[in-house]
Structures are given as C-alpha cells and as structure tokens.
Amino acid sequence: LQWQDRIEEALENDRFELHLQPILDVTNGHIDSAEALLRLRGDDGELVPPGRFVYIAERSGLMPRVDAWVIERSIAMLADLRTIRPDFCLEVNISGHSIGDAQVEQTIRDSLVRHDVDPRALILEITETAAVADVALAREFAQRLARVGCRFALDDFGAGFGSFYYLKHLLFDYVKIDGEFVANSHVSRVDRTILRSIVGIARDLGKETVAEFVSSPEVLEVVRAEGVDYAQGYLIGKPIPVDEFVAEFLQPE
Ligand code: G
Ligand code: G
Ligand code: MN
Ligand code: NA
Numbered sequence: 001l002q003w004q005d006r007i008e009e010a011l012e013n014d015r016f017e018l019h020l021q022p023i024l025d026v027t028n029g030h031i032d033s034a035e036a037l038l039r040l041r042g043d044d045g046e047l048v049p050p051g052r053f054v055y056i057a058e059r060s061g062l063m064p065r066v067d068a069w070v071i072e073r074s075i076a077m078l079a080d081l082r083t084i085r086p087d088f089c090l091e092v093n094i095s096g097h098s099i100g101d102a103q104v105e106q107t108i109r110d111s112l113v114r115h116d117v118d119p120r121a122l123i124l125e126i127t128e129t130a131a132v133a134d135v136a137l138a139r140e141f142a143q144r145l146a147r148v149g150c151r152f153a154l155d156d157f158g159a160g161f162g163s164f165y166y167l168k169h170l171l172f173d174y175v176k177i178d179g180e181f182v183a184n185s186h187v188s189r190v191d192r193t194i195l196r197s198i199v200g201i202a203r204d205l206g207k208e209t210v211a212e213f214v215s216s217p218e219v220l221e222v223v224r225a226e227g228v229d230y231a232q233g234y235l236i237g238k239p240i241p242v243d244e245f246v247a248e249f250l251q252p253e
Contacts, residue, residue, distance in 0.1 A: 003052075003053055003056040004056060004060045006040070007040075007057050007060070007062050008062065010041075011062070011065055011066065011069060015041045016041070016066070016069060017039045017040075017041055017241070018036045018038060018039075018070065018073055018077065019036070019039055019241055019245075020036060020037070020241075021035045021037060021232060021236075021238065021240075022034050022232070022245070023091070023210065023230050023231070023236070024232070025229070025230055026223065026224050027229065031236070031249045032085065033089040033090065033230070034090060034249075035090075035091040035093070035125065036070070036073075036074045036077070036090055036093070037050070038050045038066070038093070040053055054066075058095060064103060067094050067098040067104055067107075068103065068104060070092060070093070071104070071108055071111055072107060074092040074122075075111040075112060075115050075117055075122065076111070077090070077242060078090045078117050079116065079117050081246070082118075084250045085250050087121075088250075089120075089123055090121065090123065091125045092122065092123070092125060093155070094124055094126065095127060096126060096127065097132075099133075099137075099138040099141055099142070100132070100133060100140070105141055105144065108122070108145060112150075119145075119148045119149035120149045122150050122151070123150075123151045123152065123153050124150060124151070124153070125152075125153040125154075125155045125176070126153070126154055126155055126166070127155045132166065135166075135169050135170070139170055139171065142171040146171055151174070152170070152171055152172045152173055153176055153210065154167060154170070155176050156176065156178040157175045157178055157198060158177060158178045158180065158181055158198055159181075160178075167201075167205070173208065174207060174208050174209070175202040175207050175208070175209050175210070176211075176212055177195060177198050177199075177211045177228070178212060179213025179233070181194045181195045182195060182212055182213045182219060182233070183215065183219065185219060185222045185226075186221070186222050192222060195211070195222070195226055195228075199226050208229040209229050209230070210228070210229065210230040211223045211228045211230070211231050211232065211233070212232050212233060213232075214232060214234075214235050214236060215233045215235050216235055219233070219235070220235055237249070
C-alpha cells in the first residue's frame, strides 16, 4: 500500500494510537500534564511514528481527518484521566494546516461538550510540521477557542516554523523550547545562552515555558536554574501507551 492509502486505511480501521509523554512541573515536581503523540499501528504490529506519515497526510489533504481523530480521542482520554487526577491537562498536537479550519474547530468544541471536559485542560500545540495556512484565520480561530478557555502552545520554538513571527501574530500560553537548544545546554554555552534568551522573552510576554528533550539530570538542573516552568524528555519519561502512563504516573500519591 502507498502511504496515503495506509493513512486512509488506518482512519477507517482504527489503527491509530495515542501515546502519552509526561511533562514535569519543575517548581513542584508534579506530573499534572502530558503530551499526546500519534502512532500508526502497522499490519505486523510495528509502531510507526508521525515523522513517517504526517507530512504525507498534510500533502494529500488527509490531515484534517487525522487531526479530527486525534482531537476526539485525546479529549475522550482526557475525560478518563481527569477522573483519576481532576487537574490533569493534555497537550494535543494539531497541524498548522488545521489551525483556522472550521471543521476542526467544531470538532474541538463538540468533543469538549460530549465528554464534559473543562476546556482549560486542553492545550493545543501548534506543531512545526506545517506552516500555518492563513495567519489571520488562525488568530481568530485561537481567539474564539481561548474565549471558551482552551489554551495554546507554540511547539519547537526557535527552530523551523516555530518562530517569532507566530509569537507575534498568534495567541499562546506556552512556549515549548525546541530540544535543539535543550539537549546539550549543560555543555554548550551557545545552547544555554539561546535557552536563557527564550525564557526571557517568554517571561516578558507573560508566557510559560516547556523545555523539550530533557534527557539527563544535568540538563534538568540547567533548565531549573534558567527558570523554565516545565520539563519534558526521556529523563522524565518516554511516550508510552495510556494504561502504562496511568500505572506509572497517576497512581494516588
Ligand atoms: O512522537 P514523535 O517524536 O515521533 O513526533 C514527532 C512530531 O510529530 C511531533 O513533534 C509533532 O510535531 C508531530 N505529531 C505527533 N503527534 C501528532 C499528532 O497527533 N498530530 C499532529 N498533527 N502532529 C503530531
Ligand atoms: O515535535 P515534538 O517535540 O512534539 O516531538 C517530540 C518527539 O521527540 C516525540 O515523538 C519523542 O519521541 C521525541 N522525544 C521526546 N523527548 C525526547 C528526548 O528526551 N530525547 C530524544 N532523543 N527524543 C525525544
Ligand atoms: Mn509537540
Ligand atoms: Na515538539
């Protein structure tokens, strides 16, 4: 099968899965949020990461359907997680193409109502994979959803499409610092300087920061010292299936 057919087949036969990667609140040490990450389950049981199919889904016009599936599933999952941890929040990736899409907006609203989830628990993460199709439309989309209570994160800030331009023109509550500037920040003066400057800009704009690719205690120490609010990465935990996530991170304290 061609990739495009595999994606359609996966949508029809429920072959997508969402895994959860924990996010640490650096100030209090709690795990009260996670990022939902999409995977495609192949015929042979192999798990295909989004890097292999998101680009094709975007080019072939299938991305709004994929995003709609992700949104509905994430919000259903969020409702379940909040029965265990009432304050739990979920970061959900949506393609730049879908920011501004009326159908995607309706899916977000409908799913929140259907599953009775507080919109503040949903953090929509605008990913680096695609440029936002229409910035004015995207801004209005975000403003309408923010009025309801939804929050937004700018993914991969500092690299690729995660740029100052979006910080200027769109609404965000969180800036996710690209792993490029985090992973070696304990040994690279350049990386640490860039990380520090991103934290400064975010703070001056009243936004919280999340460092990606925190994969050792040394990096977590840098992130903490520089005043980053949240940490995500292999040190905190890898993306794992939801039942494993609940067992590992959401057992009663
Ligand atoms: O999980 P992994 O590191 O392979 O994800 C790579 C990238 O794929 C993420 O950074 C994100 O930009 C994108 N991605 C992951 N899950 C989703 C999803 O559910 N929807 C969209 N649109 N992109 C996703
Ligand atoms: O684009 P986005 O940052 O949303 O994608 C995150 C992806 O990066 C996930 O798919 C995850 O598998 C991967 N990832 C997350 N944390 C780490 C990390 O600490 N180290 C490495 N090498 N990869 C990571
Ligand atoms: Mn992301
Ligand atoms: Na990212």
